[in-house]
Amino acid sequence: MAGVLTVAGTAVAPGTRVRAAIEVRGCGYAVRMPVTVINGRGDGPVAAVIAGLHGAEYPCIETTIRLARRLDPHQVRGALIIVHVVNEPAFYGRTAYVNPLDGLNPNRVFPGSATGSISERMVRRVWEDVIAPADYLIDLHGGDIVEALVPFAAYTPSGNAAVDDVARRMAWAYGIPRVLEAEIPGSSMLAAARAGKPAVLAEAGGGGLLDEPSVATLLEGTERALAVAGVLPAAGVPSVSIGTPTKMIWHRAAHQGMFYPSIKVGDRVERGQVLGRICDVYGDVLTEVRSEASGDIIFLVTCPPVSPGDPLLAVGGT
Ligand SMILES: [Zn+2]
CATH class of the missing domain: 3.40.630.10 (Zn peptidases)
Incomplete structure (x- = not known):
C-alpha cells in the first residue's frame, strides 16, 4: 500500500x-x-x-x-x-x-x-x-x-x-x-x-x-x-518455532437439561473418560458425557442449561 x-x-x-x-x-x-x-x-x-x-x-x-x-x-x-x-x-x-x-x-x-x-x-x-x-x-x-x-x-x-x-x-x-x-x-x-x-x-x-x-x-x-x-518491524521478534498441529474434537449435548462437568478447562483427559453428565431438572441422569479422544480440554461450557446439539466442550489432541 x-x-x-x-x-x-x-x-x-x-x-x-x-x-x-x-x-x-x-x-x-x-x-x-x-x-x-x-x-x-x-x-x-x-x-x-x-x-x-x-x-x-x-x-x-x-x-x-x-x-x-x-x-x-x-x-x-x-x-x-x-x-x-x-x-x-x-x-x-x-x-x-x-x-x-x-x-x-x-x-x-x-x-x-x-x-x-x-x-x-x-x-x-x-x-x-x-x-x-x-x-x-x-x-x-x-x-x-x-x-x-x-x-x-x-x-x-x-x-x-x-x-x-x-x-x-x-x-x-x-x-x-x-x-x-x-x-x-x-x-x-x-x-x-x-x-x-x-x-x-x-x-x-x-x-x-x-x-x-x-x-x-x-x-x-x-x-x-x-x-x-511484514506490516510491523521484525527486529527483536523471536523466531517462530513450528510444532505439531492440534486436532479439536467437539462434544455436543444429546439431551436437554443441566450440564455438570467433572473436569476443568486445561485438564488432561483420556479417551472414554467420563467428562460430566447431563441431568434433567429433577436431577435424574440423562446421559454421561465420555471423551471421544485423549488430550486437553480446550474449551468447556460453564453455563449449565443445554439443549440437543449445543456445544459442551472440545478435546484437543495431536
Ligand atoms: Zn468467537
Missing part, C-alpha cells in the same frame, strides 16, 4: 491513524462497526485485524483497542485496518454465539450477502471494506460468555503452499502451544484462505471476563503475527 487508503468512505493519508465506521442499514436495523485505520509511511502489505464477530468475547476486543492506540503509524509498513467490534448488537446485548437481531452466528456466514439478513449484510461489508482489500487476515476470538477456554491459534489450509507457509508461521507466532489446522464452514478464515490470503484466528479468555493475561497473549501474539506479515 502506498498513498491514501480509503476504508468505508474515509480517506486515510500515509503516516496517519484515523477512526472510521462501517454503517450497515437493512432489514429494519442500523448497525455501526467501529474501525481504526493506520496507514504507514512506506509501501507494504495491508493487514486486517477484526474482533467481536462474537460480541461477548472481551479480551480480543480490548486487544484491538490497545493495538490501535499504541501503534505509531511510522512503525507500520503498509497499512492496518482494525475492526474493534463487528457484532455490535451482541456486544451491547451481552449475547453468546449469535447476533441477537437475527439469531445467526456471523462467523458461519462469510463472505456474507448484500441482500441477506442483517448478519449476512454486516459480514458482507466487513468482507468488502476490510478483508478483500487486505493481504492478510487476523480474526480474534475467545471463549464466549458461557465458556471457559485455554488459548489457541488456528489457520485454514488454502491449498497454496506459499500462502499456507505464511499462515502457519503467523499462527505459531502467537507463542501458544496449541495451533489447529481447521476448516470452519462460513468462517472469515476459510473465506480469506479461499481468496488466497494468509488468515489466522487466535482465541484467549472467556466467561464474559476481561482478564489481563488473555489480553497480553492476544496483543503480543498479534504484534508478532503482524511482524511475520
